[in-house]
Amino acid sequence: xxxxxxxxxxxxxxxxxxxxxxxxxxxxxxxxxxxxxxxxxxxxxxxxxxxxxxxxxxxxxxxxxxxxxxxxxxxxxxxxxxxxxxxxxxxxxxxxxxxxxxxxxxxxxxxxxxxxxxxxxxxxxxxxxxxxxxxxxxxxxxxxxxxxxxxxxxxxxxxxxxxxxxxxxxxxxxxxxxxxxxxxxxxxxxxxxxxxxxxxxxxxxxxxxxxxxxxxxxxxxxxxxxxxxxxxxxxxxxxxxxxxxxxxxxxxxxxxxxxxxxxxxxxxxxxxxxxxxxxxxxxxxxxxxxxxxxxxxxxxxxxxx
Amino acid sequence: xxxxxxxxxxxxxxxxxxxxxxxxxxxxxxxxxxxxxxxxxxxxxxxxxxxxxxxxxxxxxxxxxxxxxxxxxxxxxxxxxxxxxxxxxxxxxxxxxxxxxxxxxxxxxxxxxxxxxxxxxxxxxxxxxxxxxxxxxxxxxxxxxxxxxxxxxxxxxxxxxxxxxxxxxxxxxxxxxxxxxxxxxxxxxxxxxxxxxxxxxxxxxxxxxxxxxxxxxxxxxxxxxxxxxxxxxxxxxxxxxxxxxxxxxxxxxxxxxxxxxxxxxxxxxxxxxxxxxxxxxxxxxxxxxxxxxxxxxxxxxxxxxxxxxxxxxxxxxxxxxxxxxxxxxxxxxxxxxxxxxxxxxxxxxxxxxxxxxxxxxxxxxxxxxxxxxxxxxxxxxxxxxxxxxxxxxxxxxxxxxxxxxxxxxxxxxxx
Numbered sequence: 047x048x049x050x051x052x053x054x055x056x057x058x059x060x061x062x063x064x065x066x067x068x069x070x071x072x073x074x075x076x077x078x079x080x081x082x083x084x085x086x087x088x089x090x091x092x093x094x095x096x097x098x099x100x101x102x103x104x105x106x107x108x109x110x111x112x113x114x115x116x117x118x119x120x121x122x123x124x125x126x127x128x129x130x131x132x133x134x135x136x137x138x139x140x141x142x143x144x145x146x147x148x149x150x151x152x153x154x155x156x157x158x159x160x161x162x163x164x165x166x167x168x169x170x171x172x173x174x175x176x177x178x179x180x181x182x183x184x185x186x187x188x189x190x191x192x193x194x195x196x197x198x199x200x201x202x203x204x205x206x207x208x209x210x211x212x213x214x215x216x217x218x219x220x221x222x223x224x225x226x227x228x229x230x231x232x233x234x235x236x237x238x239x240x241x242x243x244x245x246x247x248x249x250x251x252x253x254x255x256x257x258x259x260x261x262x263x264x265x266x267x268x269x270x271x272x273x274x275x276x277x278x279x280x281x282x283x284x285x286x287x288x289x290x291x292x293x294x295x296x297x298x299x300x301x302x303x304x305x306x307x308x309x310x311x312x313x314x315x316x317x318x319x320x321x322x323x324x325x326x327x328x329x330x331x332x333x334x335x336x337x338x339x340x341x342x343x344x345x346x347x348x349x350x351x
Numbered sequence: 352x353x354x355x356x357x358x359x360x361x362x363x364x365x366x367x368x369x370x371x372x373x374x375x376x377x378x379x380x381x382x383x384x385x386x387x388x389x390x391x392x393x394x395x396x397x398x399x400x401x402x403x404x405x406x407x408x409x410x411x412x413x414x415x416x417x418x419x420x421x422x423x424x425x426x427x428x429x430x431x432x433x434x435x436x437x438x439x440x441x442x443x444x445x446x447x448x449x450x451x452x453x454x455x456x457x458x459x460x461x462x463x464x465x466x467x468x469x470x471x472x473x474x475x476x477x478x479x480x481x482x483x484x485x486x487x488x489x490x491x492x493x494x495x496x497x498x499x500x501x502x503x504x505x506x507x508x509x510x511x512x513x514x515x516x517x518x519x520x521x522x523x524x525x526x527x528x529x530x531x532x533x534x535x536x537x538x539x540x541x542x543x544x545x546x547x548x549x550x551x552x553x554x555x556x557x558x559x560x561x562x563x564x565x566x567x568x569x570x571x572x573x574x575x576x577x578x579x580x581x582x583x584x585x586x587x588x589x590x591x592x593x594x595x596x597x598x599x600x601x602x603x604x605x606x607x608x609x610x611x612x613x614x615x616x617x618x619x620x621x622x623x624x625x626x627x628x629x630x631x632x633x634x635x636x637x638x639x640x641x642x643x644x645x646x647x648x649x650x651x652x653x654x655x656x657x658x659x660x661x662x663x664x665x666x667x668x669x670x671x672x673x674x675x676x677x678x679x680x681x682x683x684x685x686x687x688x689x690x691x692x693x694x695x696x697x698x699x700x701x702x703x704x705x706x707x708x709x710x711x712x713x714x715x716x717x718x719x720x721x722x723x724x725x726x727x728x729x730x731x732x733x734x735x736x737x738x739x740x741x742x743x744x745x746x747x748x749x750x751x752x753x754x755x756x757x758x759x760x761x762x763x764x765x766x
Contacts, residue, residue: 049596056588164444173403173445175613175643184621193623268585269617270643272404274445278583310589320590321552321579 048191053310059198059267061306062205066260067283068290068298069212070133070253076293077229077249078145083156084136086280087163088129088254092261093271094167096125097178106179117181125262126255133254134247142243160276167273175272178265197267204263208256209299215252216295225249229293282327289331291344300342304330391710393428393699395420395692396459396489397438398452398470398480403445404609407639409472411682412494413438416469418676419692429700430708436692437465441476446609452476453483460487466702466716467492467695469688473607474498474527475554478510481520486513490717492695493522494687497530497633497656498558502738518739519717523690523730524656525744527555529764530632531562531605533746534654536762538563538601538630539570546572547599549590549615551606552579559632560605567603575599580611587615591622602627607634613643620647628652636683641754648751652759658730658745659758660686669729690728694720 067089074082099121100106109117140159144152186195216222227235228245236242264279265271286305290297305327312326313319334342397416400409420436428434439455441447452471459465460483468484468491471477477496484491493501500506501520508515538546546567550560557579564574575597578590594602602619604612612635619627629651636655641648660666666686673681673689698719702711705719724734724742734742747761 049592052592053589056586056592060586060588168445173406174639175404177642177645180645195621197621268614269645270614272445275585277444278585309586310592313589314593318578319593320549320584320587321581323589324581 049314050311051192053314054307055192055194055198057307057310058303059201059306060309061286061303062201063260063264063267063279063302064283064286064305065205065299065302066208066256066263067279068286068302069209069295070257071280071284071287072290072292072295072298073249073253075287077225077246078141078152079149080141080152080156081284082253083153083280084159084163085253085257086276086283087160087167088133088136088276089257089261089264089279089283090167090271090273090276091132091163092125092129092258093178093265093275094171094176094261094273095128095258096121096262096265097171097176097271099124100179100181105181107181108183109181110183114182121181122259122262125258127258129258129261130251130255133250133257136254137247137250142246145246164273164276171273173273175270178269178271180266180269182266201263201267204259205299205302208259209295212252212256212295221245221248285327285331289334289341291338291341294341294343297341297343304342391432392435392464393432393710394435394437394459394462394465395695396455396462396465396468396470397436397688397692398441398455398459398468398476399438399472399688400442400447401438401440403442403447404639405442405445405447405472405607407608408495408637408682408684409440409442411677411679412472412684412688414677414679415494415673415682415685415688416692418673419689419696421676422672423693423696428696428703430703432699432703432710434696434699435464437462441471441473447471447473447476449476449479453479456480456483456491460484460489465489466699466711466713467720469494469691469695471496472684473553473555474501474558477501477520478554481510482512484519485511485517488514488517488519488714488717490695490698490713490720491520492691492720493520493524494691495524495633495656495684496522496555497524497527498554499526499528499562500554500558502526502740507738517717518721518737521691521694521720521723521735521739523687523694523728523733523741524633524684525741525746525764526656527558527632528562529744530654530656530746531559532566533748533762533764534559534563534603534630534632535566535570535572537652537654537748537759538567538603539572541628543601543628544572545575545597545599546601546603547575547594547597548577548603548605549594550577550579550604551610551612552581553606553610555632555634556604556606556610558605559634560603563603563605580606580615582610584611585614587611587618588622591615591618591624595622595624595627599627602629604629604631604635606631608637608640608643610634613640613648616640616644616651617647630654632656633683636749636756641751641756646754648754651751653749653751653756655683655747655749656744657684657687657747659747659761660729662758662761663729663731665727665731666729686729690726690730690733693728694723694726694733697726698723 290301
């Protein structure tokens, strides 16, 4: 049983990273119905940004005491800010002009954007894995044989806090209301005096900032990064968003954690499980979509064409 | 998702097609200059992963082959021919790619000035290339492929599709059955008895891990589990928790650093397995492994399917020349690539002489390579057996300590 709970811990921390990325996918899809394939790469960019900030302030190893909080806050916030700005720029330069174009055009543009980001990162930090400084000391506690490390708490905690904050923002602020209105009916929202461009830019800002936070966390958690990281993580996060119901914030979080859990548990209990975990993940996705085509928490909306 | 995977490959394919076209247009001129008369250009195709995570081993390997070409040009070839090292990268989006290797091989084959080929680095790439070189009877020597099925048995016979009786593929290193069994012998010798095996499910990694498993059991060890990683996987905590629950004293990894070898070792500490030993094949014998695994790299073992060059008197000159030319230390397979290229150059020289100073045919070069015996090289005297395998299978074991790979011992598995 210990092993099962250990796998739950492993799965939740893996799922936390998926969830943070999935939030960005789901927000952008919710508002402009674009699968932003560049999002996974914005996440990788987040690791590189925080890496650059850490090396700029000369941090290369563990930090203790109050300085730790300051450094982590600085790294997370600057990664979030820089990624947010990148997201807004991507929207402004690549997607805005195609907003009323056929669906396929922005989709292809998103794939192109993903290539651009990957190659920029490859030029920037080289094609090989880059070590990420182990800023956070990693004490671990054992609960009846189940080991939980500080980093795992950080990953899950950050994901939950971010999602809660986002939920509050969307449902309790004026800007959030504007976002929901734009998602529901862009033209009607515009007629009601909502600035569509600002609202969509804001969505990209928030979504990409969350990817930036995920980038920092994954750098700390895995200790390495490389330019192509975002591909696999982005794919899983996208799956998480679809599983939870694309366009639904709580669903993205649920989907992320669920995929992480399924992966970890499948690895443990299926013989040769490491190889089959992806198969299990996508089988779960298929099954869920058969019975709930709009995802676990997705609402069935009238067909928009 | 589907769109993306297609789109990923598309630009690479377009690019190589463009490259191939560019090359054929330039070589058509060199061909007319050299087809009949002496004094033309002879190219040695080099296919290795030169970008991405594999580059840290690929580039020093390429440099070894290029050095051999440069030295041969310095000495001069019979018939006043000039050698050109023609290198192509088989990595796509950061990792070696069999389809790209095949495209590169076709590029070499379509260029009549290419008489021999060095490469590839990875066994799965070799599988895609051997049928092509077999068809064209273009000699190919790999500095590093260790998968047994590339040369021996039914698996190898299936690769020789066009000319079943002709072998165009040779290698200067030894094979996985020898590397895996050397690994198992070392592991047992150091007292490990319970192994958990992980591989990356590629031709090389799985082959190595399977042989290790069989041999480790044969030597009285217990194999607690054998798992395969999926491509692009980054989080191995679940897998390692599973491994830890079984209580192994050794984790054996069949695969390369790029396919997860470094991260796996790094995450062992997080899973509470910092005191468990780690062993792999030559796939983790690179700088990348040390960087990725960080402090955790210490205490891991790996075998290399080549003699330790610094222990061989014949390697001293090579190491000095290499360091002088490239201003960087010799890689694990630099000497092998140098030997591979040197064997091909020697065969080309013999073929030029046999053809009376004219541009030799590919089949002639192949014939002389196949007849190689006791060829002096930095990795000892090399000869090829009927299958194209080296007749001097020497393997070395290394242990990482203090962030550096230290030579432990070597064995000669000549049976």
